Every structure is written in C-alpha cells, then in structure tokens.
Amino acid sequence: MSKDIEYLPHSSGCFLCGDENTCGVQARFFVEGDTVRARVSLPKHLNGYKNIAHGGVIAGLLDETMGWAATVFGKKQPVPPFYVTGELSIKYLAPVPVGKEIEIRSRLVKDGGRIAFGEGELLYDARVYVRAKGKFIPMTYEATREVIPYLKFEHCRKYRTLFDKLREER
Numbered sequence: 666m667s668k669d670i671e672y673l674p675h676s677s678g679c680f681l682c683g684d685e686n687t688c689g690v691q692a693r694f695f696v697e698g699d700t701v702r703a704r705v706s707l708p709k710h711l712n713g714y715k716n717i718a719h720g721g722v723i724a725g726l727l728d729e730t731m732g733w734a735a736t737v738f739g740k741k742q743p744v745p746p747f748y749v750t751g752e753l754s755i756k757y758l759a760p761v762p763v764g765k766e767i768e769i770r771s772r773l774v775k776d777g778g779r780i781a782f783g784e785g786e787l788l789y790d791a792r793v794y795v796r797a798k799g800k801f802i803p804m805t806y807e808a809t810r811e812v813i814p815y816l817k818f819e820h821c822r823k824y825r826t827l828f829d830k831l832r833e834e835r
Contacts, residue, residue: 671696674816701733718761727797730771731783739776748801759794
C-alpha cells in the first residue's frame with residue numbers, strides 16, 4: 666500500500682472490501698482529488714462467462730465507490746452519514762476481463778440533501794468499459810453509528826478522522 670494514497674476505511678467480511686473475505690474482491694478504496702477510486706484485479710472465480718467479470722460484481726464496485734463519494738464529498742452534518750443506494754443505472758460498454766488490473770472511479774455530482782447523485786466509470790487499459798449513475802440516500806445518524814464498529818481504519822490518515830465523533834461515542 667502506498668503511503669501517498671488516502672485510503673478509506675474497510676471491513677473484514679464485506680464482499681467488496683473485506684480483507685478477510687477470501688471469496689470476495691478485497692478492494693481498497695481511496696480518494697484522489699475529487700474522486701473515490703479502486704484498482705483491482707478481479708480473481709477468476711468472480712467471472713460470469715469464462716475470463717469475463719460478472720456484471721453484478723462490476724455493479725457492486727461502482728455502487729460502493731459512488732456511495733463513498735457521497736460520504737466523503739457530500740454535505741457535512743454534525744457527522745457525515747453513510748449512504749444507501751436508492752437507484753443504480755449501469756451501462757456496460759465492453760466485457761471486463763478477470764485477472765487484469767481495472768480501475769474504478771466515482772465522484773459526487775450533487776448533494777441535494779435528501780438525495781446525493783453520483784457518477785462512476787470502470788476503466789481497463791485506459792478505456793472506459795462501464796459507466797454508472799446512482800442516487801444515494803443518507804443513513805440516519807443512528808444507522809451510521811451502527812456501521813462504525815465494523816470498520817477498520819488502518820492505512821487511513823485523513824479519512825480516519827471523518828467519523829471520530831461516532832467512534833468516540835462507542
């Protein structure tokens with residue numbers, strides 16, 4: 666892991682970011698400029714057809730990065746909320762290979778308060794293979810607080826403080 670990258674918290678069991686979930690993706694999400702990103706090489710067991718990534722896994726990665734973009738860049742209440750997906754639209758432009766490094770990038774387009782709007786894309790070999798748009802609904806303070814104990818904050822510098830208030834309450 667690079668010291669210069671601003672990693673976001675992750676969990677142990679999550680299918681996408683779980684570092685102990687051997688069946689999952691084990692992605693680490695990070696912030697670069699105004700985007701949330703991940704670079705991963707999807708294992709072959711996450712294929713749909715031979716050597717082609719399953720579309721649901723791709724949708725999940727885009728969903729996760731757009732949700733994090735809303736959390737990181739959205740309106741800050743006393744504590745930034747986590748978001749749940751309200752709507753997700755995916756446009757698959759080309760089959761995504763497994764076993765090759767891909768990059769997922771997402772950004773917050775607008776935070777309207779009750780709904781945050783995100784856009785994302787998946788790139789392989791510097792070409793966009795998938796585009797996504799989503800609407801995200803902020804979780805309540807109480808629901809966000811319930812998520813905190815499941816997160817791991819190592820390798821997070823700047824973003825480890827994002828939820829300090831909630832972590833102190835526990």
